[in-house]
Amino acid sequence: MGRQRLGVNIDHVATVRNARGSSYPDPLRAALLAERAGADGITAHLREDRRHIADGDIDALMRELNLPLNLELAATAEMQAIALRHRPHAVCIVPERREEITTEAGLDVVGHKDRLAEFIKPLTDAGSRVSLFVGADLQQIRCSAEIGAAVVELHTGSYCDAHFEGRGGDRDRELERLCEAACLAASLGLEVHAGHGLTYGTVAPIAVIPEIVELNIGHFLVGEAIFLGLEQAISRMRHLMDEARSETAG
Ligand code: PXP
Numbered sequence: 001m002g003r004q005r006l007g008v009n010i011d012h013v014a015t016v017r018n019a020r021g022s023s024y025p026d027p028l029r030a031a032l033l034a035e036r037a038g039a040d041g042i043t044a045h046l047r048e049d050r051r052h053i054a055d056g057d058i059d060a061l062m063r064e065l066n067l068p069l070n071l072e073l074a075a076t077a078e079m080q081a082i083a084l085r086h087r088p089h090a091v092c093i094v095p096e097r098r099e100e101i102t103t104e105a106g107l108d109v110v111g112h113k114d115r116l117a118e119f120i121k122p123l124t125d126a127g128s129r130v131s132l133f134v135g136a137d138l139q140q141i142r143c144s145a146e147i148g149a150a151v152v153e154l155h156t157g158s159y160c161d162a163h164f165e166g167r168g169g170d171r172d173r174e175l176e177r178l179c180e181a182a183c184l185a186a187s188l189g190l191e192v193h194a195g196h197g198l199t200y201g202t203v204a205p206i207a208v209i210p211e212i213v214e215l216n217i218g219h220f221l222v223g224e225a226i227f228l229g230l231e232q233a234i235s236r237m238r239h240l241m242d243e244a245r246s247e248t249a250g
Contacts, residue, residue, distance in 0.1 A: 001208075001210050001245050001248060001249050002213070003242070003245070004207055004212065004213060004214065004215060004241050004245060005040035005041060005213060005214040005215070006038070006039055006040050006041075006214075006215055006217065006234070006237060006238055006241060007039065007040065007041040007042065007043045007070055007193075007195070007214055007215065007216040007217070008030075008031070008034040008039040008041075008042055008043065008216075008217065008218065008221060008234060009042075009043040009044070009045070009195075009216055009217060009218025009219070009221075010027045010030045010031050010034070010042060010043070010044055010053075010218065010222070011027075011043075011044060011045050011052045011053055011218055011219075012052065012218060012219055012222040012223075013025050013026070013027045013030040013222055014027045014052035014053045014054065014057060015051070015052045015222075016222075018051065018052060018054075027044065027053065027057050027060075027061070028057065028060045028061060028064055028065070030222075030230055031061060031065055031067070032064070032065070033230050033231055033234075034067075034230065034231075034234055035065070035066060035067050036231060037230065037231040037232075037233075037234035037235050037238070038234060038235060038238045039067060039234055039238075040067065040068075040214070041067050041068045041069070041070055041089070041090075041214070042061065042065060042067050042068075042069055042070065043069075043070040043071075043072060043092070043216045043218065044057060044058065044061060044069065044070075044071060044072065045071075045072035045073070045094065046058055046071065046072070046073055046079065046082065047074075047096060048074055048076065048078070048079070048096055055082070058071065058082070058086060062086050062088065068088075068089035068090065069088040069089055069090070070088070070089065070090040070091075070092055070131070070216065071083055071086065071088040071090070071091050071092070071128075072091075072092045072093075072094050072133075073091065073092075073093065073094070074093070074094060074095070074096040074097070075093050075112070075115065075116060075119045080119060080122065080123065083123055083126075083128060084122060084123065084126050087126050087127055087128055088128055089128065089129065090128060090129040090130070090131060090151070091123050091128045091129070091130050091131070092130075092131040092132075092133055092151075092153055092193075092216075093107060093116070093119070093120070093130065093131070093132050093133065094107065094133045095107050095108070095133070105135060105155055105157055105158075106132075106133055106134035106135035106137070106140060106154075106155045107132050107133055107134055107140070108140070109132055109134060109140045109143040109144050109147065110139055110140055110143045113143055113146075113147060116132070116147055117147035117148065120132075120147065120148060120149060121148065124148065124150070129150045129151055129191075130148075130149050130150055130151065131149065131150065131151035131152065131153050131191075131193060132144045132149045132151070132152050132153070133152075133153045133155060134152050134153070134154065134155065135154075135155045135158070136154055136155070136158075136174070136177035136178045136180070136181035137181070138180070138181065138184055141181055141184050141185045141188070141190070142184070142188065144185075144190065145185070145188040145189065145190055149190065150190070150191060151190060151191040151192070151193055152181075152185050152190050152191075152192060152193070153192075153193040153194060153195060153216065154178055154181055154182060154185075154192065154193070154194040154195075154212070155194075155195075155196050156178065156194050156195060156196050156197060156198055156202075156206055157196040157197045158170075158174045159171060159174035159175055159178060159197075159202070159206070160196070160197035160198060160199070160202050161197070162174050163201065163202050164202075175205055175206075178194065178206065178209065179209055182194075182209050182211035182212050183211055185211065186211035191213060191214075192211045192212050192213060192214075193212065193213065193214040193215070193216060194206055194209075194212045194214075194215055194216075195215055195216035195217060195218075196216075197219070197220075198215060198217045198220060199220040200220075200224075200236065200237065200240055203215070203217075203237065203240050203241060203244070204240060204241075204243075204244035205244075207240070207241040207244040207245055208244050208245060208247075208248040215241065217237060221233050221234055221237060224236075
């Protein structure tokens with residue numbers, strides 16, 4: 001099994017900065033530290049309400065970062081124009097409004113098929129790898145492939161919630177659904193990523209799904225950085241991912 005990439009989401013460094021309207025802590029500094037700690041990419045979500053990452057953060061990341069940037073955004077005209085101006089390595093389309101959300105809290109690709117197909121084409125033509133953030137729903141995955149997405153990112157929130165609520169049966173079922181979804185997506189030629197809510201305690205069963213080539217993790221790592229420092233928090237996650245994959249291979 002190949003090495004799984006770790007994308008570090010730095011949104012919540014900006015959340016702390018914005019809580020006081022200050023200029024620190026700086027998300028770019030966090031991204032550069034993440035690179036030193038073994039991150040393979042940086043993810044930042046430019047929300048329509050700019051509640052954490054701001055436009056200037058994206059400018060700075062595009063200018064200074066050596067790692068690939070995965071820009072998360074909603075499928076709006078404003079966000080499409082920003083992505084086309086920057087042409088980041090990857091663009092991950094996420095739901096921000098309730099009507100774009102399925103019960104699994106991923107994008108409703110089936111319900112917005114034509115609009116999403118139109119939305120992603122110019123981004124792909126501009127050279128960004130377009131990813132759709134979807135629940136472990138086979139119909140959504142088939143539809144993502146049909147409209148020309150390069151990647152699907154599987155939403156791991158339900159699996160993580162079941163783990164923390166101690167609902168063992170549900171957690172195992174959620175894990176099975178993620179495995180089936182990853183398998184279908186890969187068989188359709190989609191690259192498979194996963195993320196949302198992952199922690200040291202929940203990462204291993206996701207890290208060993210062979211089709212999943214990248215995890216995107218943010219909130220837990222930024223929280224853990226308070227206790228360990230960001231580099232150490234990321235290194236430990238990297239180690240847990242590698243350990244899980246090597247144990248399965250062995
Ligand atoms: N992947 C996607 C598409 C997301 O929207 C998020 C949250 O911004 C994450 C991964 C990371 O989730 P978390 O911050 O809970 O680790």
